[in-house]
Amino acid sequence: MYKLSSKLWTFALGISFVLPPSLSAAKVDVEELRTQLPTGTSLSFVAKNLKTQEILTALNPQIFMLPASTQKVFTALSAKLSLGDEFHFETSLLRDGNIENGELQGNLIIKFTGDPDLTSDQLYQLLVQLKQQGIQRIKGDLILDTAVFTGHDRGLGWIWNDLSMCFNSPPAAVNINHNCFYVDLDANLPTGELVKFNVPTQYPVQVFGQVRVASKEEAPYCQLDAILHDNNRYQIKGCLARQAKPFALSFAVQDPNAYAAAIIQHQLNRLGISFNGNIQQPHTTQQGQILAQHFSKPLPELIKKMMKKSDNQIADALFRTIGYHYYKRPASFQLSAKAMRQILQTNAGIKFDNSIIADGSGLSRHNLISANIMLQALEYIANNEAQLHLLDSFPIAGVDGTLSGRGSMIAPPLAQNISAKTGALKGVYNLAGFMQNSKGQRIAFVQFINGYSTGDLENKTKRAPLVRFENALYSQLYED
Numbered sequence: 001m002y003k004l005s006s007k008l009w010t011f012a013l014g015i016s017f018v019l020p021p022s023l024s025a026a027k028v029d030v031e032e033l034r035t036q037l038p039t040g041t042s043l044s045f046v047a048k049n050l051k052t053q054e055i056l057t058a059l060n061p062q063i064f065m066l067p068a069s070t071q072k073v074f075t076a077l078s079a080k081l082s083l084g085d086e087f088h089f090e091t092s093l094l095r096d097g098n099i100e101n102g103e104l105q106g107n108l109i110i111k112f113t114g115d116p117d118l119t120s121d122q123l124y125q126l127l128v129q130l131k132q133q134g135i136q137r138i139k140g141d142l143i144l145d146t147a148v149f150t151g152h153d154r155g156l157g158w159i160w161n162d163l164s165m166c167f168n169s170p171p172a173a174v175n176i177n178h179n180c181f182y183v184d185l186d187a188n189l190p191t192g193e194l195v196k197f198n199v200p201t202q203y204p205v206q207v208f209g210q211v212r213v214a215s216k217e218e219a220p221y222c223q224l225d226a227i228l229h230d231n232n233r234y235q236i237k238g239c240l241a242r243q244a245k246p247f248a249l250s251f252a253v254q255d256p257n258a259y260a261a262a263i264i265q266h267q268l269n270r271l272g273i274s275f276n277g278n279i280q281q282p283h284t285t286q287q288g289q290i291l292a293q294h295f296s297k298p299l300p301e302l303i304k305k306m307m308k309k310s311d312n313q314i315a316d317a318l319f320r321t322i323g324y325h326y327y328k329r330p331a332s333f334q335l336s337a338k339a340m341r342q343i344l345q346t347n348a349g350i351k352f353d354n355s356i357i358a359d360g361s362g363l364s365r366h367n368l369i370s371a372n373i374m375l376q377a378l379e380y381i382a383n384n385e386a387q388l389h390l391l392d393s394f395p396i397a398g399v400d401g402t403l404s405g406r407g408s409m410i411a412p413p414l415a416q417n418i419s420a421k422t423g424a425l426k427g428v429y430n431l432a433g434f435m436q437n438s439k440g441q442r443i444a445f446v447q448f449i450n451g452y453s454t455g456d457l458e459n460k461t462k463r464a465p466l467v468r469f470e471n472a473l474y475s476q477l478y479e480d
Contacts, residue, residue, distance in 0.1 A: 028057040028476045036469040041452050046371045047445040047477055049437075050382055056443065056480055061375070064355060064368035065448035068423030069310045070432040071362030071369070073377050076303045078343045079318045080388050082326055089115035089296035089317070093126055094288030099135060107140035107277075109286045110264065112174040113148050115296045116317040117305075120176050120202065122294055124267050129292035131271050141277040142264065144257055145286040146173035148324050151332030153256065155316065155359035157366030164226040164234070168363065169252035171316035174260040178313050179253040183207050183234075187243040191215045195240070204262030205253070209236030216241070228254050257281055283330075300389065307393040307421060308401035312361040319360025333359055348380040362423055371446035374432050378444040382434065394419040394433050407463065408470035413438070413478055420445075427452050429466055437478050445477065 034043045046061035048054065079087075090113050097106015108130075112118075153170035154163065162168045166180035181203040186196040195211040214222050219241035227235040232255050253259045261279045268275050296302065306314035316333075323336030326343065337357040344350040355373055358364035381390050395401025398415030402422040409418050420433025431447040447470075454462055 027480045028473070030057045030059045030473060033469060033473050033476075034059065036465055036472065037449070038452060038454050038465050042448075042450045044371045044448040045446065045473075046375055047443055048375060048379070049441055049443050050379065051441040056477065058371075061371040061446070064370050065430075065450050066365065066425060066428050067362055067367050067369040067374065067432075067448070068425045068428045068430050069312075069315075069362040070374060070421050070423035070430045070446075070448075071357075071360065071367055072306055072310065072315050073374065073381075073421050073432055074340060074344060074357070075315050075319055075322075075360040076307055076390055076393060077348065077377055077381060077388070078322055078340045079299060079303060080390060081347045082322050082339075082343050083299055083318075085299050085389075087299040089113050089118075089321075090293060091115055091118055091123070091126065092293045093130065093291040094286065095291055096286075096288040097140060099133065102134055102136035104130075104135050104138045104140065107143050107280075107288075108138050108275075109143045109145055109288045111145040111286065112260075114171065114173050114175060114317040114321055115294075116171065116175055116178070116311070116313040117296050117302070118176055118294070120263055120267075123176060123263065124270075126292045126294050127264070127267050127271060127273070130273060133291060136273060138268075138273065138275040138277065141280050142261065142275065143280045143282065143286055144174060144261060146257065146281065147283060147285045147330055149173045149320050149332070150283075150330035151334070155333045155361075155364045155366075157358050157364035159363075159365065162363075163254075164228060164251050166250045166252050167312055169313060170254075170256055171313050171320065171361075172256040174256045175313065175317065176256075176260055176263060179256050179259070180250055181205060181253065182248045182250050184246045184248055185211070185243070186246045187211075187213050187240055188245070189213050189242065191242070197236070198246070202263075204232065204259060204266070205251075206231075206233040207236065207251075208233075211236055212239040213242050214239040224249075226251065231255065232259055300393075303390070304393040308395050310402050310422060312363060315361035316359055316363075322360075336360070344377070348377065350376045350380065362425075365425075369448075371448055374446045374448075375444060378432060378434065378446070382442060382444060391419065391434070394421055406470075407467040409474060414471070414474050417478065418474060431470075435474065435477060437480065443477060447473075 030045050044060040044063055044065050046058040047056045049056055092111045094109040095104055095106055153172040169179040184198040191213050193213050197207045199207050222239040224238040234251055302314050305311055319336050320331045323331030323339040326339035340357055341352050356366055356368040358366035381388055385391050395403035397403045397409040397418040417436045420431045423430030429449040429452055435443045437443055
């Protein structure tokens, strides 16, 4: 690591360290470039040439910021180090009784382990195997084994008013179709009439409410509010302008276990397998003889999807699984945070100091990471790529993932020469990744922008200052 002078100057956007003489001559003046960002924005940045080991430029690299989805870099690295490339999530059917004359004389156990990509169709194909083994009746109960995880299915610091959104769906042990469903709204009605809710039959949820069709004068002041009730019931209130065509709203499942139980019972009925028992949800791992198994895609494919698409479900499923495997006990978010720190400190030498890890996705507003800490992870990934194979999981500017259309880098020479994990929350625009400069050298960089706002002009100029800043900064880094 490099040392910065202890002498400080105070600037409008915070405190900056004077760089050592070896850095002061750097061509990239991030301090000057940050004046392009809106007043009030906080910026932390560091870039290092991994061939020459030189810090090219740095501004506030030691201060803690919200990492947002750049947190997934830590998740990907710790998953690789602790789970290995052969890891799969497993969903399995077990029995604790004999099969006689077409009857399972015992309980049907369904063991869930947090598979974030499990679909209702895949679950149905598992149950089809019961039929193929001659089971027509289940005498006992249906037991949902979700003992791999414990505690709340959402991280500390997740925003309460986002909990109905699908990007905030609970990463529970049982996770079907991303724990997300869709409802069609029919608002092609006269002013004052109530909107009609059409819930597809495959979703065991109840959606109701009082949403009025507003006049043109009233419509600009309308909003929709979702009120979440138990048993996966959703109440929608408010108003909206008349819509010529039906449109879909997506919602996060609030009770994944109840949701799964209802789907399973429906699928058993569809297969003609009779079941009149109870639904049990024990807190301990269940034992039985395996009837059928489903495995997710292997870890490298899960990580690539997580990084390219910034998939929160995969991130927190892996995060909680890391805790479960590391401590050999049901994992809470808090236990998994402890496991991640231990794995990265012990295996990668990353020093987290007083930073805070609250989840694996970056959704939590409790996460606090410095650019210097993230840079350590990037350096380790680059230096150990032969074993890790993580570099190709980062989105590539102008090509794929969350960088495919980023306005600041969709044109040459930045397009295809930057691969980085994005991170965005309200007021947060982060990047953590790599650039190949004009000399063919690899540069690792971390950009943490917090508190970004264009105020009253938000709708018209929201990203314009960001695009100008990033384009200028990375163009200079490329040529430096």
